[in-house]
Amino acid sequence: MSQSRALGVLTVPAFKDNYLWLIHNGCYAVAVDPGDADEIQAALTQHHLQLVAILLTHHHKDHSGGIAQLLNTYQVPVFGPKSCSLDCITHPVGHHDTVDVPEMGLQLMALHVPGHTLDHTAYIATSHGWLFCGDTLFAAGCGRVFEGTYEQMLASLDLLASMPDETLVFCAHEYTLSNLRFALAADPENRKLHARLRVDTDKRAHVRPTVPSTLGLEKQTNPFLRCRAPDLIGQLQAQGRLGQDCSPLDVFAALREWKNVFK
Numbered sequence: 001m002s003q004s005r006a007l008g009v010l011t012v013p014a015f016k017d018n019y020l021w022l023i024h025n026g027c028y029a030v031a032v033d034p035g036d037a038d039e040i041q042a043a044l045t046q047h048h049l050q051l052v053a054i055l056l057t058h059h060h061k062d063h064s065g066g067i068a069q070l071l072n073t074y075q076v077p078v079f080g081p082k083s084c085s086l087d088c089i090t091h092p093v094g095h096h097d098t099v100d101v102p103e104m105g106l107q108l109m110a111l112h113v114p115g116h117t118l119d120h121t122a123y124i125a126t127s128h129g130w131l132f133c134g135d136t137l138f139a140a141g142c143g144r145v146f147e148g149t150y151e152q153m154l155a156s157l158d159l160l161a162s163m164p165d166e167t168l169v170f171c172a173h174e175y176t177l178s179n180l181r182f183a184l185a186a187d188p189e190n191r192k193l194h195a196r197l198r199v200d201t202d203k204r205a206h207v208r209p210t211v212p213s214t215l216g217l218e219k220q221t222n223p224f225l226r227c228r229a230p231d232l233i234g235q236l237q238a239q240g241r242l243g244q245d246c247s248p249l250d251v252f253a254a255l256r257e258w259k260n261v262f263k
């Protein structure tokens, strides 16, 4: 019976600015990146949900740190990147592998998106248009490139950007307003960016999440998804940050290196 229930996604804030996610059907739930077991447990209790699976995007502690504690209470499969060394993963997944959660009639596809880390994997629930992208794509920004190359990160972002515009982007941090300040410095004439800043500033003033956003909005306003946009490239050239002959990779590298030191 529960399989026919509509699915939803609960936002579980944790630590300073993380979002953990619970995909649920009112009865069962899947935790995405449960960095903090206590927060997940509290949300499960509050909403009368039973945990049936865990998804992990990458090995960083703020995403994986609660898994061992949850496994003490729940004997559930842990889906995570096959290149991840954490031994809590019971179901390693590779690119285009399917994650099946039969209790909820839920299927997700794993997408290997290295760059932030080499193991980084995103999950897309194609039937619902939900993308859980961890620390690869952020609202108005992208993750730092800690382990991979800029080339890998750009290819990963390009892959995510190839999903439909209406896809909801469930990223793992509330970094949006600071990302938007950088985006406006890089892309000051982008009117959609100014409009987004007004909307998201209002949300934060009311302590509401700015996440999920839509992929369509990201493609219009996230500079890291606009490495081929002539207007953005022109503005970076006018600021002296790019030469005349530049590839999308040059644009990405210039943006990422600037963002790394942007205050």
Ligand SMILES: [Zn+2]
Binding pocket: 058, 060, 116, 135
């Ligand atoms: Zn991370």
